[in-house]
Amino acid sequence: MLCLSGPALVPAFEGEQERVRGRLTHATGSEPMLRTADGIGLRLLADPESLAVLDDERVRAEVFEAVGRFEGTGGFRVDPIYKKAMFVIRGGEALVITYWCEVCAIRTYSPGKCQCCQEETDFDPRDPALEARAR
Numbered sequence: 001m002l003c004l005s006g007p008a009l010v011p012a013f014e015g016e017q018e019r020v021r022g023r024l025t026h027a028t029g030s031e032p033m034l035r036t037a038d039g040i041g042l043r044l045l046a047d048p049e050s051l052a053v054l055d056d057e058r059v060r061a062e063v064f065e066a067v068g069r070f071e072g073t074g075g076f077r078v079d080p081i082y083k084k085a086m087f088v089i090r091g092g093e094a095l096v097i098t099y100w101c102e103v104c105a106i107r108t109y110s111p112g113k114c115q116c117c118q119e120e121t122d123f124d125p126r127d128p129a130l131e132a133r134a135r
């Protein structure tokens with residue numbers, strides 16, 4: 001997945017891309033925390049659109065997985081929203097977290113109102129293979 005062309009601007013000791021899986025345990029609106037199956041607590045760092053996903057009750061009800069990098073002590077930086085790096089686990093499958101407006105047929109990756117009709121979008125996790133084709 002890494003594509004480094006030209007001079008590498010990233011230091012060689014930059015963390016490898018990792019996947020973490022567990023339950024979101026923070027109170028809504030407070031600093032996002034993930035507790036892994038091993039019982040390890042990680043502070044999640046993310047961009048504002050991703051933070052909105054981490055605060056979504058529909059996401060918090062499920063097993064969550066994120067792709068990113070470990071940062072500092074006990075921290076994990078989730079990849080930017082456009083990388084579609086957040087998943088829920090259903091039946092052992094990691095499904096990309098997406099939101100869908102049925103009226104406008106518009107898909108987004110952060111919860112909230114549809115940019116078109118201003119209705120609340122539906123939580124619609126889906127197969128990463130479909131996402132790859134959608135590009």
Ligand SMILES: [Zn+2]
Nearest residue numbers: 101104114117
């Ligand atoms: Zn809409």
